[in-house]
Amino acid sequence: MVTVSIVIPTLNEEANIGSLLSGIKRELKGIRYELLIVDGGPGGHSTDSTVAIAKRHGSKILYDDMGKGSALIKGIKTAKGDIIISMDADLSHEPKELRLLISGIASGYDMCVGSRFLSGGGTSDMPFFRVFGNKVFVAMVNLLYGSRYTDMCYGYRSFSRRALKKLRLTEKGFGIETEINIKAQKAKLKVLEVPSFEKKRRHGEGKLHSFRDGWAILLTVLKNIG
Ligand SMILES: Nc1nc2c(ncn2[C@@H]2O[C@H](COP(=O)(O)OP(=O)(O)O)[C@@H](O)[C@H]2O)c(=O)[nH]1
Numbered sequence: 001m002v003t004v005s006i007v008i009p010t011l012n013e014e015a016n017i018g019s020l021l022s023g024i025k026r027e028l029k030g031i032r033y034e035l036l037i038v039d040g041g042p043g044g045h046s047t048d049s050t051v052a053i054a055k056r057h058g059s060k061i062l063y064d065d066m067g068k069g070s071a072l073i074k075g076i077k078t079a080k081g082d083i084i085i086s087m088d089a090d091l092s093h094e095p096k097e098l099r100l101l102i103s104g105i106a107s108g109y110d111m112c113v114g115s116r117f118l119s120g121g122g123t124s125d126m127p128f129f130r131v132f133g134n135k136v137f138v139a140m141v142n143l144l145y146g147s148r149y150t151d152m153c154y155g156y157r158s159f160s161r162r163a164l165k166k167l168r169l170t171e172k173g174f175g176i177e178t179e180i181n182i183k184a185q186k187a188k189l190k191v192l193e194v195p196s197f198e199k200k201r202r203h204g205e206g207k208l209h210s211f212r213d214g215w216a217i218l219l220t221v222l223k224n225i226g
């Protein structure tokens with residue numbers, strides 16, 4: 001039977017994580033899966049009860065001290081499932097889309113990426129300048145690498161474990177999604193974009209800083225050339 005690993009990077013998400021994990025459990029009844037929380041960033045681990053709540057839900061806990069990318073890479077290394085899913089903890093990603101992401105891999109794709117810009121997708125969590133910045137990065141990557149993505153910096157995705165392990169990921173921060181898109185294209189992975197709706201973060205503050213992280217994403221786009 002196919003097993004699924006859901007990898008969720010967290011930093012102070014106590015107000016969101018319980019509902020998220022309950023939602024995932026409801027959605028995945030009848031499927032074998034593991035929940036992997038990777039907690040902590042440059043300033044340390046979560047100082048709230050994120051980890052305690054995740055443990056109560058039966059999640060495995062890993063710790064990291066760098067950033068979202070580095071947390072995801074750690075989670076991916078530890079994941080045991082045939083299908084690996086990356087998901088944010090802030091309730092922006094709807095558990096009801098999980099089955100579509102799982103079906104894509106079960107149907108033979110290497111990677112299934114959620115896109116907010118396909119019909120059926122959307123976002124209520126992106127101010128105009130972020131939509132603009134995202135479109136610039138999408139256009140650059142498509143031009144430089146010959147891909148046809150419609151979205152770039154979105155973290156709701158599924159992968160076949162075998163394909164993902166080929167990518168040799170290194171990005172420590174919010175450049176991780178961009179690095180994955182570029183390396184998947186270079187490795188000629190079979191990629192399927194699926195529409196996804198990104199809801200507003202339910203509680204707490206987002207950790208992405210448009211300019212600092214935008215700069216890091218731009219460097220990611222450029223440094224993978226060649
Ligand atoms: N482990 C870890 N998780 C992080 C870090 N920064 C953000 N996250 C998590 O990554 C996910 C997306 O972060 P968020 O701040 O919502 O970014 P945004 O949605 O792009 O604005 C959430 O689950 C965060 O808790 C970090 O430094 N370390």
Ligand SMILES: [Mg+2]
Nearest residue numbers: 090092201206
């Ligand atoms: Mg968010």
